[in-house]
Amino acid sequence: MSASVKLPPFDAGDPLGIDDLLEPEDLAVRETVRSWAADRVLPFVADWYESGELPGIRELAKELGSIGALGMSLSGYGCAGASAVQYGLACLELEAADSGIRSLVSVQGSLAMYAIHRFGSEEQKSRWLPAMAAGDVIGCFGLTEPDHGSDPAAMRTHARRDAGGDWVLNGRKMWITNGSVAGVAVVWAQSENGIRGFVVPTDTPGFSAPEIRHKWSLRASVTSELVMDDVRLPADAVLPEVTGLKGPLSCLSHARYGIVWGAMGAARTCFEAAVDYAKSREQFGRPIGGFQLTQAKLADMAVELHKGILLAHHLGRRMDAGRLRPEQVSFGKLNNVREAIEICRTARTILGANGISLEYPVMRHATNLESVLTYEGTVEMHQLVLGKALTGLDAFR
Numbered sequence: 355m356s357a358s359v360k361l362p363p364f365d366a367g368d369p370l371g372i373d374d375l376l377e378p379e380d381l382a383v384r385e386t387v388r389s390w391a392a393d394r395v396l397p398f399v400a401d402w403y404e405s406g407e408l409p410g411i412r413e414l415a416k417e418l419g420s421i422g423a424l425g426m427s428l429s430g431y432g433c434a435g436a437s438a439v440q441y442g443l444a445c446l447e448l449e450a451a452d453s454g455i456r457s458l459v460s461v462q463g464s465l466a467m468y469a470i471h472r473f474g475s476e477e478q479k480s481r482w483l484p485a486m487a488a489g490d491v492i493g494c495f496g497l498t499e500p501d502h503g504s505d506p507a508a509m510r511t512h513a514r515r516d517a518g519g520d521w522v523l524n525g526r527k528m529w530i531t532n533g534s535v536a537g538v539a540v541v542w543a544q545s546e547n548g549i550r551g552f553v554v555p556t557d558t559p560g561f562s563a564p565e566i567r568h569k570w571s572l573r574a575s576v577t578s579e580l581v582m583d584d585v586r587l588p589a590d591a592v593l594p595e596v597t598g599l600k601g602p603l604s605c606l607s608h609a610r611y612g613i614v615w616g617a618m619g620a621a622r623t624c625f626e627a628a629v630d631y632a633k634s635r636e637q638f639g640r641p642i643g644g645f646q647l648t649q650a651k652l653a654d655m656a657v658e659l660h661k662g663i664l665l666a667h668h669l670g671r672r673m674d675a676g677r678l679r680p681e682q683v684s685f686g687k688l689n690n691v692r693e694a695i696e697i698c699r700t701a702r703t704i705l706g707a708n709g710i711s712l713e714y715p716v717m718r719h720a721t722n723l724e725s726v727l728t729y730e731g732t733v734e735m736h737q738l739v740l741g742k743a744l745t746g747l748d749a750f751r
């Protein structure tokens with residue numbers, strides 16, 4: 355290293371200088387989402403969490419639409435056409451506020467809208483996507499069932515064609531984000547030709563979405579059952595461009611990519627809370643941040659946090675180049691959610707008893723991440739995906 359080169363100062367918020375990878379437009383997207391979350395989520399989210407409700411979700415959706423966050427990386431039909439990296443940055447900033455808000459955006463954009471955008475007919479796209487991009491219509495994505503989660507191929511919900519060509523849908527879906535506030539549901543069902551996706555207006559007779567209460571995680575998020583009792587749909591309600599499990603799995607891959615980034619947002623908030631606390635909380639006559647054991651925790655948290663963000667960037671650039679494989683998304687989801695939850699739990703220890711209080715964001719994020727660890731493929735599912743890729747041997751069953 356030349357003696358004349360002046361190093362930039364150490365930046366505790368970005369110790370690896372990862373921001374050097376970002377373009378001015380990326381920084382602008384990040385700032386827009388960060389300041390929206392600072393105004394519209396952070397002042398209220400502890401109360402939402404405590405009450406287990408997300409009041410004003412329809413207004414929030416419209417505001418998210420107005421900043422271009424819904425279906426952000428899709429193009430046309432009123433979508434922002436942002437890069438994968440920009441979409442990831444938005445997920446990180448939203449989840450730094452709360453995983454529930456990021457879930458709202460992921461399900462809307464990466465699951466419901468993505469399914470229609472990628473597999474829908476022109477008529478389905480123009481009917482639903484502009485309204486969903488604006489946040490005027492909320493979407494949900496029904497794959498999981500009460501008895502079939504990790505193994506969706508075994509789903510029982512089925513679609514039968516009747517003599518006139520209509521589809522008749524029967525079955526139940528479980529744990530569906532946005533379900534009871536959705537205007538449209540993308541529902542996956544068995545048909546005589548394999549698994550098909552259906553675009554279901556939620557006011558169709560026979561469709562209902564009772565909300566699931568008593569959750570101790572993702573409390574600032576709407577989660578519901580979907581009940582379909584002889585839901586009659588026209589012939590053109592089916593997503594025409596896909597048959598089989600690859601339909602829902604490719605939507606999940608897109609959403610999981612957002613989680614790779616988002617989880618690091620929750621981790622960042624907990625890490626920052628821990629650093630602040632460690633600098634001001636005194637025991638034995640000095641700040642606890644001055645003890646080596648606390649510094650070891652903070653150093654390890656920072657290492658995993660910024661490695662995770664770097665990994666998210668790497669995967670984002672691969673997605674933008676059209677070179678991101680599903681196994682790489684599994685790699686990212688497995689690592690980043692697992693490390694994020696560990697960072698939040700360690701932050702909890704640094705805050706001592708205050709760590710369990712809603713006055714601080716740490717416990718809220720840690721409990722939220724319990725859901726994030728499970729949905730969009732559990733840890734074990736992603737280990738099996740990677741295990742299969744590494745060995746060529748399928749250990750799923």
Ligand SMILES: Cc1cc2nc3c(=O)[nH]c(=O)nc-3n(C[C@H](O)[C@H](O)[C@H](O)COP(=O)(O)OP(=O)(O)OC[C@H]3O[C@@H](n4cnc5c(N)ncnc54)[C@H](O)[C@@H]3O)c2cc1C
Nearest residue numbers: 495496497498503504529530531572725729730732734750
């Ligand atoms: C808050 C929340 C929101 C959600 N939102 C949605 C949504 O919008 N849409 C949707 O469709 N779903 C949604 N889900 C459902 C989620 O995707 C499922 O919970 C997840 O896929 C796991 O399914 P399961 O809960 O049935 O667990 P199971 O599949 O029953 O798994 C239980 C345990 O067994 C393990 N296991 C299963 N099979 C194997 C195996 N072969 N080898 C080793 N271990 C195995 C799992 O890894 C897990 O640890 C949501 C869940 C939550 C909690």
